Amino acid sequence: QDEIPFLESLDTRVLVNVSGSYIDEYLKIIEEINDTNIDFIELNISCPNVKEGGMAFGIKCDSAFDIVTQAKKISKKPMIVKLSPNAEDIIEMGIACEEAGADGLSLVNTFKAMAIDIENRKPVFDNVTAGLSGPAIKPIALRMVYEVCKNVNIPVIGLGGIMNYKDVLEYIMAGATAVQIGTATFSDPLAMVKIIEDLESYMEKNNIKNLEEIRGII
Numbered sequence: 034q035d036e037i038p039f040l041e042s043l044d045t046r047v048l049v050n051v052s053g054s055y056i057d058e059y060l061k062i063i064e065e066i067n068d069t070n071i072d073f074i075e076l077n078i079s080c081p082n083v084k085e086g087g088m089a090f091g092i093k094c095d096s097a098f099d100i101v102t103q104a105k106k107i108s109k110k111p112m113i114v115k116l117s118p119n120a121e122d123i124i125e126m127g128i129a130c131e132e133a134g135a136d137g138l139s140l141v142n143t144f145k146a147m148a149i150d151i152e153n154r155k156p157v158f159d160n161v162t163a164g165l166s167g168p169a170i171k172p173i174a175l176r177m178v179y180e181v182c183k184n185v186n187i188p189v190i191g192l193g194g195i196m197n198y199k200d201v202l203e204y205i206m207a208g209a210t211a212v213q214i215g216t217a218t219f220s221d222p223l224a225m226v227k228i229i230e231d232l233e234s235y236m237e238k239n240n241i242k243n244l245e246e247i248r249g250i251i
Contacts, residue, residue: 079117091117101133139190182208198231208249
């Protein structure tokens, strides 16, 4: 009631990340988004599937195929599926989501990790584990983006550890159509503005007219 009207007022494209613990929960949210001016839906399949004992929807291809198929049937918006790095096979997962009707993919989500408080001798996080993001995951995320881009025919959004324009270029050269930036904005809310400016400077310096010239060159 509060956030979507604000987002709709912005002069930019808006993507809404949809998550849930049951398929019906995903579908209900998608139906509500259908009646808005939101541009894209990002289906987050890294969430635990309660009916399957808590295993995330994005671990097994058949589970992912099922939820993407059902979501795509009712969605009036282009749908991007966000892949988990914990998938049994990230390439097969990307292919399965494409076959289920995904308009694009975004990868990767956070890695399952943990930290221990040695003074109190207990996990730092209440749930013991938590999602790891930021520069530490970039080399692995980049490899996964590269592999998926080589095996699907839909756009791929690369994410994981992007802190500067050089990181963006690596993802583009690996085949990504676009990127997402998260961690960098926590330390600098204007990080994306600077990255775009630096990217433009790089392109001018290297006589690159369009990113298509270097996309997927690796």
